[in-house]
Amino acid sequence: MAGASTPRVVLGQLALLIPVGSDTYAVSLETVREVVVDPRVTKLPTSPAVVRGVFNLRGDIVPLLDTGLLLGLRPVMEEPYAVLVETPHGTAGLVATDMPLTVRLNESVGHSDIEGTTETYLVADARLAVALDIPVLLSPGRISQ
Amino acid sequence: MSPQESLSENDFQRLFAMEAEGRLDTLVDELLELEKGGATPEVVASLFREAHTIKGGAAVVGMPHVARVAHALEDLLEEVRRERRGVDTALIDAVLAGVDAIRTLIPLAVAGQEHEKVAFDAEQRLRIAVGGPPVVDDKAAAGPDVTAPAAAPGATPSVRASAAPDVTVPAPSAAAPPPVAPAAPPPAPAREHHAGDGSVEAHGAADGAAGHAEPARATATEMLQIPVHRIDELVRLIGEASAATLRLGSALLERLERDPSGLTEYRDLVRSLNELQELALHARMIPVMSLAPRLRRAVRDLARETGKEVRFETRGDDAEIDRGVLERLADPLLHLVRNAVDHGVESADERRQKGKPAEGTIRLHAMQLGSEVVIAVSDDGRGIDVARVRETAGRTDRSAIEMDDEAALYLIFRSGLTTATKVTGVSGRGVGLDAVRASLNAVRGRIEVRSDPGMGTEFRIAVPITMATLRCLVIKAGGQAFAIPLHSVRAVLPSQPSATVGGRAMTMLDGRPVPISSLSAVLGTGNGAVGPAVVLAGLTRSHAFTVDDLVDQRDVVVKGLGELVPRLPAVAGAGVQPDGSILLVLEAAGLIERARRMDNGDRSQEAAGGGGHEEPVPHRAASILVVDDALTVRELQRSIFENAGYRVRVAVNGEEALAEISHERPDLVLTDVQMPRMDGFELTEAIRKQPSLASLPVIILTSRGSDEDRRRGLECGADGYIVKSGFDQSALLSAVERLLGEDR
Numbered sequence: 001m002a003g004a005s006t007p008r009v010v011l012g013q014l015a016l017l018i019p020v021g022s023d024t025y026a027v028s029l030e031t032v033r034e035v036v037v038d039p040r041v042t043k044l045p046t047s048p049a050v051v052r053g054v055f056n057l058r059g060d061i062v063p064l065l066d067t068g069l070l071l072g073l074r075p076v077m078e079e080p081y082a083v084l085v086e087t088p089h090g091t092a093g094l095v096a097t098d099m100p101l102t103v104r105l106n107e108s109v110g111h112s113d114i115e116g117t118t119e120t121y122l123v124a125d126a127r128l129a130v131a132l133d134i135p136v137l138l139s140p141g142r143i144s145q
Numbered sequence: 146m147s148p149q150e151s152l153s154e155n156d157f158q159r160l161f162a163m164e165a166e167g168r169l170d171t172l173v174d175e176l177l178e179l180e181k182g183g184a185t186p187e188v189v190a191s192l193f194r195e196a197h198t199i200k201g202g203a204a205v206v207g208m209p210h211v212a213r214v215a216h217a218l219e220d221l222l223e224e225v226r227r228e229r230r231g232v233d234t235a236l237i238d239a240v241l242a243g244v245d246a247i248r249t250l251i252p253l254a255v256a257g258q259e260h261e262k263v264a265f266d267a268e269q270r271l272r273i274a275v276g277g278p279p280v281v282d283d284k285a286a287a288g289p290d291v292t293a294p295a296a297a298p299g300a301t302p303s304v305r306a307s308a309a310p311d312v313t314v315p316a317p318s319a320a321a322p323p324p325v326a327p328a329a330p331p332p333a334p335a336r337e338h339h340a341g342d343g344s345v346e347a348h349g350a351a352d353g354a355a356g357h358a359e360p361a362r363a364t365a366t367e368m369l370q371i372p373v374h375r376i377d378e379l380v381r382l383i384g385e386a387s388a389a390t391l392r393l394g395s396a397l398l399e400r401l402e403r404d405p406s407g408l409t410e411y412r413d414l415v416r417s418l419n420e421l422q423e424l425a426l427h428a429r430m431i432p433v434m435s436l437a438p439r440l441r442r443a444v445r446d447l448a449r450e451t452g453k454e455v456r457f458e459t460r461g462d463d464a465e466i467d468r469g470v471l472e473r474l475a476d477p478l479l480h481l482v483r484n485a486v487d488h489g490v491e492s493a494d495e496r497r498q499k500g501k502p503a504e505g506t507i508r509l510h511a512m513q514l515g516s517e518v519v520i521a522v523s524d525d526g527r528g529i530d531v532a533r534v535r536e537t538a539g540r541t542d543r544s545a546i547e548m549d550d551e552a553a554l555y556l557i558f559r560s561g562l563t564t565a566t567k568v569t570g571v572s573g574r575g576v577g578l579d580a581v582r583a584s585l586n587a588v589r590g591r592i593e594v595r596s597d598p599g600m601g602t603e604f605r606i607a608v609p610i611t612m613a614t615l616r617c618l619v620i621k622a623g624g625q626a627f628a629i630p631l632h633s634v635r636a637v638l639p640s641q642p643s644a645t646v647g648g649r650a651m652t653m654l655d656g657r658p659v660p661i662s663s664l665s666a667v668l669g670t671g672n673g674a675v676g677p678a679v680v681l682a683g684l685t686r687s688h689a690f691t692v693d694d695l696v697d698q699r700d701v702v703v704k705g706l707g708e709l710v711p712r713l714p715a716v717a718g719a720g721v722q723p724d725g726s727i728l729l730v731l732e733a734a735g736l737i738e739r740a741r742r743m744d745n746g747d748r749s750q751e752a753a754g755g756g757g758h759e760e761p762v763p764h765r766a767a768s769i770l771v772v773d774d775a776l777t778v779r780e781l782q783r784s785i786f787e788n789a790g791y792r793v794r795v796a797v798n799g800e801e802a803l804a805e806i807s808h809e810r811p812d813l814v815l816t817d818v819q820m821p822r823m824d825g826f827e828l829t830e831a832i833r834k835q836p837s838l839a840s841l842p843v844i845i846l847t848s849r850g851s852d853e854d855r856r857r858g859l860e861c862g863a864d865g866y867i868v869k870s871g872f873d874q875s876a877l878l879s880a881v882e883r884l885l886g887e888d889r
Contacts (some may be wrong), residue, residue, distance in 0.1 A: 059721055140711065
C-alpha cells in the first residue's frame with residue numbers, strides 16, 4: 001500500500017515541526033517539499049471547510065488544507081505558512097500558524113489516539129509534538145468528508 | 146463583449162452530424178445484409194426508417210441539401226418496401242452513393258457551406274435507380290451475381306471491406322474511396338490504444354493522430370506513426386513554455402513596470418504558443434470508439450458465459466477525446482457494459498415471456514457537446530429495481546427509506562451496495578459502480594443514470610474532452626473573479642428587474658422566462674448582486690446568474706484541482722494567471738443544478754413556514770412528452786420547451802410513450818410519425834382509445850408532408866400536424882400554447 005513506501009516519523013530522524021495554534025505537529029522531513037511563506041490563497045467556493053483554498057506553486061495548483069480541521073480539531077484563523085507535503089495523491093499544503101522548525105526527534109513519549117497521527121514526542125522548550133500520518137490524514141476520502 | 150449567439154443552432158447541427166453518422170453506419174450495415182440476401186421486410190423497413198429519420202433531422206437543423214438526398218433515398222427505399230422494386234447492384238450502389246453524398250454534405254453544412262452539385266448528382270442517381278427491375282423471386286435476387294461489385298464506384302468495395310459489425314466508414318468524409326486495396330486494412334496509426342484485447346477487428350482507418358476533419362481521407366503516405374510518448378512530451382514542453390511566458394509577463398510588469406499585454410511581441414508569442422498547444426493537444430485526441438472492440442469483446446464473452454443473447458451497437462464514431470482522459474474511462478465503461486449484460490439484459494426465455502425480442506441490445510453512444518464528450522451506455526433489459534435498492538440501502542441507512550425514486554436510484558453508486566441475490570464472477574459484489582464514480586471523479590467527469598422498469602437502463606458519462614485552453618468570460622461575483630467557459634454563455638443581460646413566478650425569480654430572454662439567481666449566493670460567497678446577468682446553458686437547461694461585474698474575455702489554460710480536492714460540481718478547474726493568481730473556472734451544468742436545488746429548497750421552506758402572503762396563482766409548469774426516435778430532434782425539442790418553461794419528458798417510440806403516459810399523464814404529447822415498434826399514428830390511436838386520455842392534446846410533427854399523411858394524422862385523432870421542413874420554433878411554441886390554453 002501507499003503508506004509502506006511513505007516515510008513516517010521515527011526516532012532520531014529529522015522532522016519538521018508545524019505549529020498550529022497552541023499545538024505542535026511533526027512530519028518527517030522526507031515528506032516535506034518546502035515551506036511557503038504567506039501563500040496567496042484563492043478561495044474555493046462550495047468546497048468542504050477543510051480546504052481553505054488553492055494557491056499557485058510555480059504554475060502548479062496546490063490545495064491548502066486546514067490542519068486543525070483535518071485532525072477534527074478547531075479550525076485555524078489565518079494561514080501565514082504553508083508546509084508542502086508529498087502524498088500518494090499529489091502535493092498539498094498544510095497550514096502552520098507559526099514558523100515551522102526542523103528538529104531531530106527523541107524517543108517517543110507515548111502513542112497518540114488522534115486519528116491520522118502516530119506517536120507523541122518531547123521536543124525543545126518542553127513542548128509535545130504529535131507526529132502526523134500523512135497518507136492517512138491526506139487521503140481524498142477523508143478530505144471530502 | 147459579444148456572447149456567442151448562434152451557438153445553440155450550430156450545436157444541434159453537430160449533434161445531428163454525430164447522430165446521422167451512426168444512422169448511416171446502420172444503413173450501410175443493413176444494406177449489406179440486404180445484399181447478402183437478407184431482404185426481410187424488417188430490414189427494408191428499418192432501412193427506410195433510417196433514411197426517413199435523417200431526412201427529418203436534416204430539415205429540422207437547417208441542412209436542406211442533406212434533406213434532399215435523404216428524401217430521394219427514402220423514396221427509393223419506399224419502392225423496395227412496397228415491393229415495387231427489387232434489390233440489385235444498381236440499387237445498392239445508388240444507396241451507397243447517397244450515403245457518401247450525405248457524409249460529404251453534413252460536415253460542409255456544419256461549416257456553413259453548401260455543395261449543390263454533390264446533392265444534385267446523388268439525388269439524380271437515386272431517382273434514376275427507382276426505375277430498376279421489378280421484384281423477382283427473393284432467392285434469385287440474392288444470387289451471387291448481385292454481390293459482385295461490378296464496375297461500382299469506389300465506395301462499394303470500401304464499405305464491403307468494413308462489413309464487420311463495429312467497423313465504420315471513417316467520418317466525416319468518406320466520399321473519396323481509400324486508395325489502397327480494400328482487402329488489406331489500411332495502416333492504423335497509434336494502434337496501441339486498442340491493443341490488449343486480443344481482438345483482430347479492424348477499426349476506423351483515420352483514427353489516431355491525424356483523425357481530425359480533413360477534406361479527403363489521408364493516404365498512407367500522408368500518415369505518420371508517432372509513439373504517443375513523443376506527443377505527450379511535446380504537450381508537456383509546450384505547457385512549460387506557456388507557463389514560462391506567463392512568468393516572463395509578470396517579471397516585465399514587476400521589474401520594468403511594463404504591462405506585457407501592451408507589447409505586440411509578447412501578445413504574438415502568447416498567441417503562437419496557444420495555437421501550438423491546441424494543435425499538440427489535438428494530436429493526442431483519439432476516437433472514443435477506439436474502446437469499442439474491447440467492450441464488444443467483453444459483452445460477447447460475458448453473454449456466452451451467462452447464456453444470454455446480446456447485441457452490441459455503437460454510435461458516434463467521430464466523437465474524439467484526449468487519450469489520457471479516454472484511458473481513464475476504459476475501466477468504468479467496461480464495468481458498465483458488463484453490468485448491463487449481467488444485471489440488465491434478461492435471459493432469452495424471460496425476454497420472450499415479456500414480449501421482447503430474445504436478443505437484448507446494449508448501446509454505446511458517444512457525442513461531443515461543447516467542451517464535453519457524453520458517452521451513454523444503455524440496455525433494453527429489466528431496468529433497476531428501485532424499491533430493492535432502497536430496501537437494501539435502508540438496512541444500513543434509515544434515511545434511504547425516505548428517498549424518492551430518483552434519489553434512491555443514485556444509491557447504486559454507494560460503496561458496498563448490491564441487490565444481486567447471488568454473487569457471480571462479474572457483479573453482485575457491491576463493488577463497481579462506486580469505483581466507476583471514483584474513476585470519473587479523477588478526470589472531472591460525472592455520471593447520471595436513468596432507468597425504466599422493464600424497459601432498460603441508461604448510464605450517461607460526461608467528461609471534459611481535454612484539460613486544454615478554454616475561451617472564457619471573466620466576471621466578478623462576491624468580490625472574487627471567476628471564469629465561465631464561453632461556450633456555455635448564451636447571453637449577457639444588463640442589470641434588470643426580475644419577477645417572481647411560482648416562488649421562483651425569473652427574467653426574460655428572447656421573450657421567454659428564464660430562472661435567475663445571484664451567482665455569489667449560489668456559490669455561498671455573498672448575497673445578492675445588482676450587476677448584469679449572465680445566462681448560462683447547461684446540458685438541458687438555461688439559467689441566468691447576476692454578477693457584480695463583467696471583467697473581460699480571455700483564454701484560460703484549465704487545470705484540474707488535483708486528486709486531493711473533492712469533486713465540486715460547480716467548479717470545472719482553475720487556471721494560473723499572468724500575475725500568478727489563480728482564476729477558478731466555473732461549470733455551467735453544476736452551477737445550474739446547484740441554483741435549482743437551492744431554489745427548490747427555498748420554496749419548500751417557504752411552504753413549510755406557511756408563507757403569510759398570498760402568492761399569485763402558482764402556475765404549474767405544463768409537461769410535454771416528446772416522442773421521437775431521433776436523438777437530435779428529441780434534444781432540440783427538449784431544449785426549446787424547457788427554455789420556454791415547460792417540463793419535458795421524452796420517449797423513443799410509441800410503446801415507450803404509452804408507458805410514460807400511464808406512469809404520469811403529460812399535458813401534451815408531441816410525436817414523430819416514423820418510429821420503430823409503434824409509430825406516431827398508432828400512438829395517437831392508442832391514446833384516443835383510452836377514455837381518460839380522450840382530451841390529451843396530441844401534435845404530430847413529421848417530415849412527411851403529403852396530403853394522405855396529413856389526413857391520416859387528423860383521422861387518427863391528432864389535434865395538430867406540423868411538417869418539419871416548415872419547422873419554426875415560434876410556430877411550434879404557439880401551437881403548443883394554443884392547445885394547452887384550450888385544455889387548461
